[in-house]
Amino acid sequence: MYQIKLKSVYSCPADDIPQDINLPENWSLSWHQLETFKALNNPNIDVIFNIAMTGDGKSLAAYLDTLLGEQNEQFRYILALYPTNELARDQQAQIKHYIDLFKPNNEPRITRLSGADLEIYAETEEIRKEEAIATKIENSEIIQTNPDILHYLRKGAYLMPKDRPDKLWSPLDNKFNFFVFDEFHIFNALSIANIINTMLLVRHTNRDKKYLFLSATPETQIIERLQKVGFNCQVIDPYQEQKYQFPDTLEKCRELEAKKWRKVVGAIDFIFIPLESSYNASENWIRENKNLILSHFQKHQGCKGAIILNSIASVKRLTPLLQEFLSPLKVQENTSLTGKIDKEKSLQADLVVGTSTIDVGVDFKINFLIFESADAGSFIQRLGRLARHDGYEKEREIINFDNFTAYALTPNFLVERLFNDQNKNLEQNGIYDRHFFHDQIRNNYRIINNFEGYYQRWAGVLSVLLSSKSGLGHKTIEQQFAGSKEAFKQDCQKVFNLSLKKTAFCMRKWGEEWQQLSGKKGNPIVESASSFRGSNELQCGLYDLTEVNECDRFKTYNLPSILSNLDIEPITEAEFKRILEKTKAKTNIPIPKGRFRHCLGFMKLNCYREERLNWKFTYGGDLKAIANSWKVTVLPTFRIVQEKARILQKK
Incomplete structure (x- = not known):
């Protein structure tokens, strides 16, 4: 076990707030929030990347212009895109709270839209999904949804074959002039490629929009690609501009607070628990150390905590164990298999046990965290849930936290690299600022492949579809968008460094191979490559x-x-x-x-x-020959063999 201390983080206040920004009483803005507002109103800036750290109010930075209401007959309509429905739900409550405080003169209407919401609304109103989306566009000033819906809307997934492909995206683009992508650092190459395709389609069929990417990590790949096709980008980075301070004494904290610097996160007692890299190592550690968890709650009255694990099954097994052992404390689970009612209950529990469902952006008020991770990104993301609030309200009483503690259940190799006697990246009982610590984690933990080569190989599949006879080449809009189609294709080839003719040839070939293999129409490879997150x-x-x-x-x-x-x-x-x-x-x-x-x-x-x-996939053919071909191939049949179980066959 190794222990360090992470310093608290303070964010610099904004200077000279313009008079037309009317803030609620006793409110102020951080430097990065005002800079984001300025960039949004700068006609020379197309794309903004705000990489303020987790908990520093990036959401307010995104919505500030809209919260000021209609000014000079202009209003900032927002389409906000969140990677998880859980985060969208959390942000809907947050923005409704902001609207109550700011009281904009036009009372903007918020719509949260997921696939399930859309289906239920259409069924209740007895209308098609396409009509439901059109109604939501017309009757909303703020739409909060996931990027998947936007993606499939562009592909015409909600339309009939005879409909104009722009039947939905044209009214959307005509009304909404500001697109926000939250928690952008968790998007993969497939999703990023599809977002770039969307941005280029909007640029060449409508007018230029404003795009804001909120991320705790700089995304140099997408910035370089966007600049290649003429997007003007601005990065707002408080750390690089020395707008963060990391005080290590109470006196320094008070000095900063007197100067109106705002505390972003509190100081954290951080403990590394090195574990073997086995499937259930973290689960077993929690079982064996449940007394440690109980004693922490007993020692720190009013404590609220979270346990974030990689495995849903581990959460499902541990939750009843901890519910019984920690009673009368309330323990609730929150995973993708948790029902809606129990998910909502979990936010009020003394201890929530969950998976990635809760580590993306949800604003927990906790002071105790136990977590495992798969890589540097998830390590930093999950740590970001802790120390964001000094306390919480319970039955109209304010409960203040007396400390913040994190236990990181980490592979042995990471601890060895961090505390190696030769490298001395970290030292036992050392005190570090958050930025330095994050750098050490990124440099020494697993780095996920960024799949830079993906764009040249696969990004053009969606480009071809959007410009084909099902998109801009559709007979109903072909003449109207003839110039747009060619400009769109040119930019796609430039930004992804590929030939769309070659991509289209490959797509036809995949379809022919599939028909020969299965006797069916369709193109599974194209369907997968043109999906938002993969099939x-x-x-x-x-x-x-x-x-x-x-x-x-x-x-x-x-x-x-x-x-x-x-x-x-x-x-x-x-x-x-x-x-x-x-x-x-x-x-x-x-x-x-x-x-x-x-x-x-x-x-x-x-x-x-x-x-x-234990189980395994088996395939009756020669997999070696397929692997050596270095081609994506559809397997017509495979089997799954599990111990003491029947063989499941998939055709």
């Missing part, structure tokens, strides 16, 4: 019998994780749908079912296994 052919529908709330029992999960961790009973798709419709009729609550449309199989979830089971 999941192994996703299954679950009817979760462990879920208390009936309407929350219908879920999706990937087959490998199901086989490893769940005790299941296979059922037919017809049986699954029958149970869903019966539950819907019984509760009179709509249940979105579009997510089950492409599921590989359906099953009942009886319970979570105490031990992980």
Whole structure:
């Protein structure tokens, strides 16, 4: 066990706030918030990257112009895009709170839109999804959604074949003049390529928009690519401009506070727990150290904590154990398999046990954190949940935290690199500022491949689709956008360094190969390459019998994780749908079912296994020859073999 201390972080206040920015009483702005406002109103800037650290108010920076209401007959309509629905839900509550405080003169209407929300709204109003989206566009000043919906809207996924491809994106682009991408650092190369395609499509079919990327990490790749095709970018980096201070004494903290510097995060007692790199090492450590967790809550009255793990199964196994052991403290889970009601309860619990569902942007008021991670990015992201608030309100009483403590359950190799006697990146009981510490984690932890080569190989697939007969080349808009189509294609080739003719040739070839292989029409490779996050052919529908709330029992999960961790009973798709419709009729609550449309199989979830089971994929053909071809290939058949289980075959 190694222990260090992380200094608190203070953010510089803005100087000379313009008179037309009317703030709520006793409010001030941080330097980066005012700089973002200025950049948004600078006609020479197209794209802004705000890389202020987690907890420093990037959301207010994004919405400030809109919160000031309509000025000189102009208003900043916002389309805000969040990588998770959980974050969008959290931000909706945050922005509603800001609207109550700022009281803009036009009372902007907020719409939060997910795939499930869209399906339920369309079903309730007895209209098609396309009409539902059009209604939301017309009746909203702020739309908070995920980038997937924006992506599929551009591809015409919600339209009939005879419809104009611009039927939805044209009114959207005509109205909304500001696009915000939050937590941008977690997007992968596939998503970034699709976002660039969207930006170029908007540029050449409408007028220039403002784009704001909020990220705790600078994204040099996308900046260089955007500049290559003429986007003017500005990076707002408080650290580089020396707008952060890291005081190490109470006296220095008070001096900064007297100068109106705002505390972003408090000082943290940070403990590294080195573990073997095995599947359940973190889960076992928590089981063996539950007394440590209990004693921490007993020592620090009013403590609130979170445990963030990589495995949903571990969370499912640990939650009942901790609920019983820590009683009467309230322990709740929050994962992608947790029902909506329990997710909402978890935000008020004394201890929440969750996965990546809660590490992306959700604003927890906690002072105790135990977490594992998979790489440098998730390590820094999860640490960012801690020390953002000095306390919380409970039954109209303010509870102040007396300290902040983090336990990082880390692989042995990381601890050895960080505390190596020769390198001395960190020292036992050392005191460090947050920026230096983050650099050490990035330099010594696993670095995920940034897939720089992806753009040249695959980004053009969507470019071809957007400019083809299903996009700008559609007979209903071809003449109107003839010039736009050619300019769009030229920019795509330039930004991705590829030939769209060559890409189109490959796409036709993949379709022909698939038809020869399967006897079916379609193009699975193109479908996957043009999706927003990639496709999941192994996703299954679950009817979760462990879920208390009936309407929350219908879920999706990937087959490998199901086989490893769940005790299941296979059922037919017809049986699954029958149970869903019966539950819907019984509760009179709509249940979105579009997510089950492409599921590989359906099953009942009886319970979570105490031990992980081993399984493997098998393929009857010659995989070596396929691998040596260095080509993406669709396998027509594979089998999954699991110990003491039947063989599941997928065609």
